[in-house]
Amino acid sequence: MAKQLSVTEIFLAVSLAASLAACSSGITESTAPGNVAPSESATSAEAEGSEGGEGGEGGEGGEGGADPVSQDLNWGNKFDQGQVLAEFTENVVLPKYQQFSSDTAALSQAIDAFVSNPSESTLATTRQAWTAARITWEQTETFAFGPATALGLDGAMDSWPVNQTDIDKLLTSTETLDAAAIAQLDDTQRGMHAIEYILFGTANNKTLGQFGDRDPAYLQALGQDLNAQAAILLASWDKGVNGQPAYKDVFTTAGTNNSVYPTLVAGAQELVTGIIDSLTEVGEEKLEAPFLAQDTAGLESRFSLQTMNDLASNLQSAENGYLGSFAEAKTTSDLSLSDYVAQVDPALDRELKSQFLAAKTALDSIPKPLEKSLIDVDAKATIEAAVDAITQVKTTIETKLVPLI
Amino acid sequence: MTFYSSLRSSKLLTYLLLLVVAGVAALLLSTTLAGDRLSWRSQSLPKAGGSTTINNRSSRAFGNPAPGLTPQEMDLHTAGDIAFDDVFVTAPATVNPGLGPLFNNSSCSGCHVGNGRGLPQLGQALVRVSLPVSPGQTIAPEAGVVPVPQIGTQLRDHAVYGQLPEAKIELSWREGAGQYPDGGSYRLRSPQLLIRQADPNKPIPDTLLTSLRIPPPVFGDGLLEAIPEKTLAQWADPTDQNSDGISGRINRVWDPERQGFTLGRFGLKASSPNLRHQTASAYVHDMGVSNPLFPDRSGTGESQTPQVGAEIGTEISTEISDRTLQSATFYTQTLGVPARTQLDDPTIETGEKLFIQANCAACHLPTIKTGSSPIPALAHQTIHPYTDLLLHDLGLGLADHRPDFDATGQEWRTPPLWGLGLTQTVLPYAGYLHDGRARSIEEAILWHGGEAEASKAQFMAMEVGDRQALLSFLNSL
Numbered sequence: 015m016a017k018q019l020s021v022t023e024i025f026l027a028v029s030l031a032a033s034l035a036a037c038s039s040g041i042t043e044s045t046a047p048g049n050v051a052p053s054e055s056a057t058s059a060e061a062e063g064s065e066g067g068e069g070g071e072g073g074e075g076g077e078g079g080a081d082p083v084s085q086d087l088n089w090g091n092k093f094d095q096g097q098v099l100a101e102f103t104e105n106v107v108l109p110k111y112q113q114f115s116s117d118t119a120a121l122s123q124a125i126d127a128f129v130s131n132p133s134e135s136t137l138a139t140t141r142q143a144w145t146a147a148r149i150t151w152e153q154t155e156t157f158a159f160g161p162a163t164a165l166g167l168d169g170a171m172d173s174w175p176v177n178q179t180d181i182d183k184l185l186t187s188t189e190t191l192d193a194a195a196i197a198q199l200d201d202t203q204r205g206m207h208a209i210e211y212i213l214f215g216t217a218n219n220k221t222l223g224q225f226g227d228r229d230p231a232y233l234q235a236l237g238q239d240l241n242a243q244a245a246i247l248l249a250s251w252d253k254g255v256n257g258q259p260a261y262k263d264v265f266t267t268a269g270t271n272n273s274v275y276p277t278l279v280a281g282a283q284e285l286v287t288g289i290i291d292s293l294t295e296v297g298e299e300k301l302e303a304p305f306l307a308q309d310t311a312g313l314e315s316r317f318s319l320q321t322m323n324d325l326a327s328n329l330q331s332a333e334n335g336y337l338g339s340f341a342e343a344k345t346t347s348d349l350s351l352s353d354y355v356a357q358v359d360p361a362l363d364r365e366l367k368s369q370f371l372a373a374k375t376a377l378d379s380i381p382k383p384l385e386k387s388l389i390d391v392d393a394k395a396t397i398e399a400a401v402d403a404i405t406q407v408k409t410t411i412e413t414k415l416v417p418l419i
Numbered sequence: 420m421t422f423y424s425s426l427r428s429s430k431l432l433t434y435l436l437l438l439v440v441a442g443v444a445a446l447l448l449s450t451t452l453a454g455d456r457l458s459w460r461s462q463s464l465p466k467a468g469g470s471t472t473i474n475n476r477s478s479r480a481f482g483n484p485a486p487g488l489t490p491q492e493m494d495l496h497t498a499g500d501i502a503f504d505d506v507f508v509t510a511p512a513t514v515n516p517g518l519g520p521l522f523n524n525s526s527c528s529g530c531h532v533g534n535g536r537g538l539p540q541l542g543q544a545l546v547r548v549s550l551p552v553s554p555g556q557t558i559a560p561e562a563g564v565v566p567v568p569q570i571g572t573q574l575r576d577h578a579v580y581g582q583l584p585e586a587k588i589e590l591s592w593r594e595g596a597g598q599y600p601d602g603g604s605y606r607l608r609s610p611q612l613l614i615r616q617a618d619p620n621k622p623i624p625d626t627l628l629t630s631l632r633i634p635p636p637v638f639g640d641g642l643l644e645a646i647p648e649k650t651l652a653q654w655a656d657p658t659d660q661n662s663d664g665i666s667g668r669i670n671r672v673w674d675p676e677r678q679g680f681t682l683g684r685f686g687l688k689a690s691s692p693n694l695r696h697q698t699a700s701a702y703v704h705d706m707g708v709s710n711p712l713f714p715d716r717s718g719t720g721e722s723q724t725p726q727v728g729a730e731i732g733t734e735i736s737t738e739i740s741d742r743t744l745q746s747a748t749f750y751t752q753t754l755g756v757p758a759r760t761q762l763d764d765p766t767i768e769t770g771e772k773l774f775i776q777a778n779c780a781a782c783h784l785p786t787i788k789t790g791s792s793p794i795p796a797l798a799h800q801t802i803h804p805y806t807d808l809l810l811h812d813l814g815l816g817l818a819d820h821r822p823d824f825d826a827t828g829q830e831w832r833t834p835p836l837w838g839l840g841l842t843q844t845v846l847p848y849a850g851y852l853h854d855g856r857a858r859s860i861e862e863a864i865l866w867h868g869g870e871a872e873a874s875k876a877q878f879m880a881m882e883v884g885d886r887q888a889l890l891s892f893l894n895s896l
Contacts, residue, residue: 084488084496086755089474159478163532164847166542175515177508180580187580200577202508202525258848273894274844276760280476287479299501311513 090417093282095354100266101347102338107157111248117147118244122237129230144213152327156288156335160261161250170243173201174314176211191231193238209236214318282419292332296325297404305397310385319383326377333370362414369407376403467837468639468756469800480757480841481534481638487796499750502743503527507706509579517738519707520582521575530634534754535845537634539855541588546574547630561673563824569621573704583618599879607862610854630819632687633855641752644694645797647790648682654807665781665870667809672824684808687853688826698748709737710744757838761895770892773885777877782807782833805836814868840894860893
């Protein structure tokens with residue numbers, strides 16, 4: 015690499031020379047150009063002085079006319095309350111995954127009861143069990159990092175859309191339909207939405223008489239498969255799977271000789287960006303985008319007409335993350351993110367609590383089902399108000415809470 | 420010289436002073452110990468992606484739009500974000516039809532989890548295949564390899580209902596033990612593939628060449644795309660003229676849109692010329708989704724060879740539109756690069772010095788300057804990707820023995836190391852190297868051979884504390 019080395023040499027020379035030049039001329043180079051995100055200057059100001067030239071270059075990003083909009087968040091790099099992560103894990107993550115595991119077990123049992131005795135009553139019970147599991151699952155959105163994604167459990171349980179074409183062919187085939195066979199199927203033929211498709215039809219309109227010969231076997235296998243995945247997810251956080259450490263221990267030891275989260279700030283970023291992402295998912299992706307497109311096909315639980323449950327649960331998940339607890343829980347958190355904020359900026363804590371409440375109220379004001387109200391002009395104002403209220407919480411977190419972390 | 424051109428746009432005063440002291444500085448450098456040279460260095464490298472750097476060390480670190488995008492660019496990025504997450508299903512379907520009929524996975528994000536790697540397991544990892552070149556045989560320019568009859572250049576081990584996958588693949592691991600000079604022990608594992616015929620019409624030849632690959636991270640790629648070809652050409656030293664044991668070669672690959680050979684930049688052997696090609700290729704090969712660059716809808720067999728040319732620019736119906744391809748490509752071009760962490764940690768600073776001393780930086784170049792770019796935020800940025808984007812012989816231990824265009828069966832493109840420390844934050848249980856065999860950064864270093872043999876030997880000869888410091892540095896990237 016002859017030429018590479020010479021370039022490196024020259025770069026070293028140039029950089030050193032530039033830093034000498036900067037020092038001797040009193041140039042600190044710490045001023046970020048206007049279009050660079052605030053945190054750029056905050057985190058690197060002390061370091062910029064030695065890299066001659068670079069501080070001035072960001073300005074070139076502005077070529078092309080319109081003002082840039084995308085910005086980095088302005089993390090304060092000051093969070094020091096590790097207990098917040100421990101309490102969140104103990105009081106929200108583990109109980110919610112425990113509850114989800116119980117819910118999927120109950121769903122599997124309800125399916126079995128429905129299959130052995132198909133009636134309007136057992137069908138209704140099974141549908142309720144699906145709804146309960148679904149609500150709990152969507153309340154885990156804020157902590158979807160870690161094993162849920164890495165072990166493929168999110169995909170296996172919540173893949174969307176459903177591959178209707180292949181499922182329909184599978185149901186008219188003679189192939190084995192048991193839990194082992196289901197586990198080999200692609201994700202779009204298993205999980206909650208596949209169960210939803212079989213259980214509810216395509217618009218909560220499936221009658222008892224419309225269940226096909228092989229629907230019961232498929233449903234039972236899907237229920238068992240879902241329950242097995244939910245159990246793995248709980249175990250991955252609580253005990254560890256495949257010889258790996260329990261993920262609760264990975265997350266809650268952030269900042270203590272931990273290669274995954276080397277700093278406490280990194281662990282806190284995981285929690286806070288989890289909250290932000292949940293809010294983005296509800297407000298922008300699941301509500302605003304299909305609303306602007308006037309496209310109900312993009313609503314995730316449209317087969318059961320229960321997309322609004324998904325939205326409300328995602329929003330609740332974000333609030334649970336902030337409060338470090340949830341309403342049904344018997345325990346309360348001794349030190350939540352909210353408590354931390356209250357210590358540093360009590361007014362901000364009050365503001366966020368009231369904005370979460372306003373967002374939940376606004377979302378709840380949209381007439382159900384969303385599958386109808388999304389394209390109903392009479393509901394337009396309620397949808398726009400909900401999007402605004404959710405965006406407001408998100409903006410407050412991004413602009414006021416993030417600098418405290 | 421790219422550094423000068425950037426400085427031209429910087430402060431004039433700085434530039435003039437620079438000229439005065441540059442000669443003195445160069446003299447100083449020639450006599451200064453490496454350690455002294457580097458004492459300021461770690462403090463100068465926080466902005467890994469220049470002005471597109473993101474401060475986020477969570478599992479979402481690879482998923483943020485680059486700061487500085489215009490509103491229009493941000494709209495395209497957001498559309499690309501959605502496209503990247505879109506899960507394809509079998510046609511006909513209301514939402515996202517077009518999967519397969521043969522595929523490895525059904526979404527971009529199904530493999531590039533959180534825009535980072537995929538796991539070393541089939542469904543995320545995949546197997547590229549080809550045949551040895553027979554005497555007198557010429558390779559089709561657009562293929563770069565000899566495709567396997569009826570199969571092509573990649574084994575799709577999944578199929579939609581009613582179709583047969585191209586092979587049944589079993590992946591297992593063989594483990595062995597090794598020792599540091601100081602007596603410390605380690606274990607390394609390597610993958611073993613068992614490939615069996617799954618379709619009676621698609622025999623698996625005995626001479627099959629295989630290459631197992633995990634999906635690489637996709638953030639920061641727009642910056643790498645904006646590095647001038649001239650810069651890469653300057654670094655190349657194909658015949659090792661300076662006799663440092665390190666060559667560095669450019670791959671020459673086929674660009675179907677230009678219908679000609681060009682510099683290869685992306686992919687584990689730099690066999691893809693640009694991100695639009697890389698993205699389109701992933702749609703058609705990995706998901707069986709036809710697109711404007713690869714319009715064949717069959718998703719089977721020989722269709723894996725690009726069939727463009729005459730059809731470019733004409734109205735053709737493909738399973739995704741050019742707008743979708745454009746947005747997904749733009750998404751991979753405009754994801755921000757996470758900033759380094761713990762810059763003030765003296766151990767990490769020591770590790771960085773050791774990284775340079777062991778000559779790791781000969782290929783994993785710490786600092787590069789991008790050139791012009793149609794995306795203004797990416798233009799003329801000083802970035803710290805730790806790659807030279809060139810091909811290097813990494814020895815027999817890592818060889819896949821499968822040439823790809825000009826890359827030999829022992830060569831790999833230097834992968835960027837930015838964000839390396841976030842690998843298992845974004846994807847717990849993730850592996851390192853092209854096939855994910857390394858379970859830790861330490862194992863990844865120990866697999867280095869060939870041109871990197873001397874650097875590895877230096878690492879192995881270090882005291883355990885120094886080895887840990889070097890690893891801490893890499894984990895801070």
